[in-house]
Amino acid sequence: MFRENVKMSWENIFANKMRSFLTVLGIIIGVMAVITLITVMQSATKEVTGQFEALGAGTVSVRAPGTPLKRGLSESDLKEIAALENVSGISPEITTGLSVVYGRSLQEDVSIEGYGFTYFSRNNATVARGRPLLPPDEEQKSLVCVIDRTLSEKLLGGTDPLLKEILINGMRFRIVGILADPESENVMSQFAGANENGKVLMPYTTLMRLLKQDLVGQISVYILDTARADETVEALEAVLKKAFNYKDNSYSVINLESLLDAMNTMLSLMTGLLAGIAAISLLVGGIGIMNMMLVSVTERTNEIGLRKALGARPASIQVQFLLESIMLSFIGGIIGLILGLSASYGLCRLLDIPFSLSLGAIMLGVGFSGAVGIIFGWAPARKASNLNPIDALRSV
Structure with missing residues (x-):
């Protein structure tokens, strides 16, 4: 009996193809919107989370506004912070912009960045050739540096940069490594913007020597147990x-773990809100199905009356119309699912984020x-099952 009801429902749906298509259109749009929005938002959340974790889970950033010459952390302050319980290490950070000279070539406004030797391991930075900065470079304030491919091409052209010397602020630096090109820009680099003139990485102690300063304005503190x-x-x-000197406005502390939690919460709320808005179209589609089924009950009143006169039970009539409604919804849902996944994949490619199937x-x-x-x-199925067979047959 159930199989017969399914067969009849299927035949009734395809007997009016255009009306059935227009009926499920709202369901298709609703499911497509929900799938697309949730999948894209979750893919973006996963990418942002991955980028923050790549910066180092359990990293706390300390910044001192203003120039390090006037305010900042001394070597003794850095040692005291590094000795704190649950701190695995620190990486002082100094950034400035200077001109770089090689022979007769000059490159202006190059990003000069000084870091602790832990920068490479903590930020997943690698060198394509040569070596990274090492602890002895930091301890001895060595005049060595690592440059990126952009600066190498603009300043040295086709010359092999390894072990060549460049001039920065009157001091000669030996190039010991070439930074590997990142697979993709991380979230922080997208916020900060890329330096089109290239960059030079050197030990922070060397950059302090170059700039003749003895204070550090920014450090990253790495925590063992988050x-x-x-x-x-x-x-x-x-x-x-x-x-x-107990001035709270003299520094800022940014806990990346807390920042990540706050961002995940915000993205989850946004995903829920957008999905809720998209779900409204599903409700509109549901109303369309109900209207079509009510029209179908009216059009098939004589059929219902005849089936009841031949012994069909009200429950059988109700199941048939309910199956028809469910099948319409599922057809719309499957089509919406396929279109939603296709749209999600296209949007992720367009936004340059990895597609994550949800x-x-x-x-x-x-x-x-x-x-x-x-x-x-x-409601339409209930109405059909409650029709009086005598009244229904009178409409023949």
């Missing part, structure tokens, strides 16, 4: 308050379309 991050940040702020979005879209079929098909 579960104790708040406790460690409190201990860090105690050192900073002492270093900056099983939850698929289950939500298809499940919601099935629920719409049941909810909005119930």
